[in-house]
Amino acid sequence: MIRLDKLLANEGYGTRKEVKKLIRDGFVEINGEVCKKDDRKVDEENDQITIDGELVTFHKNVYIMMNKPEQTLCSNESTKYPSVLEYISEYAHRDLFTVGRLDVDTVGLLLITDDGDFAHHIISPSHHLEKIYEVHLQEAITDEMIEGLENGLEFKEFTSMPAKVEAISSHLIHLTIMEGKFHQVKRMLHAVGNEVVALKRLQIGNLVLDPSLQEGDYRELTQEEIADLLEG
Numbered sequence: 001m002i003r004l005d006k007l008l009a010n011e012g013y014g015t016r017k018e019v020k021k022l023i024r025d026g027f028v029e030i031n032g033e034v035c036k037k038d039d040r041k042v043d044e045e046n047d048q049i050t051i052d053g054e055l056v057t058f059h060k061n062v063y064i065m066m067n068k069p070e071q072t073l074c075s076n077e078s079t080k081y082p083s084v085l086e087y088i089s090e091y092a093h094r095d096l097f098t099v100g101r102l103d104v105d106t107v108g109l110l111l112i113t114d115d116g117d118f119a120h121h122i123i124s125p126s127h128h129l130e131k132i133y134e135v136h137l138q139e140a141i142t143d144e145m146i147e148g149l150e151n152g153l154e155f156k157e158f159t160s161m162p163a164k165v166e167a168i169s170s171h172l173i174h175l176t177i178m179e180g181k182f183h184q185v186k187r188m189l190h191a192v193g194n195e196v197v198a199l200k201r202l203q204i205g206n207l208v209l210d211p212s213l214q215e216g217d218y219r220e221l222t223q224e225e226i227a228d229l230l231e232g
């Protein structure tokens with residue numbers, strides 16, 4: 001159950017103030033009866049709500065895939081850099097947040113949602129959802145470095161789970177990790193004597209960054225993609 005005014009604002013019918021006015025002015029009907037109480041609790045699944053005779057259809061949650069551009073922040077506020085949420089202003093009426101964080105200078109696959117359980121499922125290391133990064137390196141990759149990355153590395157607050165390394169060329173690898181600790185990829189490469197010069201996330205679980213999305217572009221996930229992530 002959810003408050004009527006919150007539900008209508010979530011669905012984009014106006015700000016909380018605007019929808020309260022619509023309700024008080026008698027434009028909103030629930031199951032065929034005018035409702036002038038903005039705090040009335042409604043059941044999104046079963047109640048039929050109309051505004052000025054038009055049926056309200058519900059999107060329970062929003063799930064977005066973005067190709068995060070450089071120089072953007074995974075935060076709800078813009079400070080020195082703009083928040084990625086500024087790129088999706090058409091959803092500004094929803095309480096969106098990023099699923100985990102990518103660094104300011106990292107690009108690529110970023111999920112944005114208003115579903116806390118979904119976000120927790122993706123982030124939680126216990127679900128062992130793999131994240132694949134394209135890592136451009138300062139120094140050529142060596143067998144010892146690969147061994148270090150694949151064996152797991154000790155940091156102050158955690159030991160990385162064994163990673164997978166695919167060497168694409170001397171200065172480019174695909175690195176698969178399970179966790180998403182602060183600066184994890186950069187710290188892992190630093191720990192084995194290398195440095196990251198550019199970083200892009202390519203994949204989370206089976207979800208691959210849509211190649212048609214340019215940096216800054218986004219689209220909603222399909223129902224199949226959402227279900228697949230939740231099964232992973």
Ligand code: URA
Nearest residue numbers: 103106183184185186
């Ligand atoms: N690891 C990093 O070091 N940075 C990111 O943005 C993501 C993973």
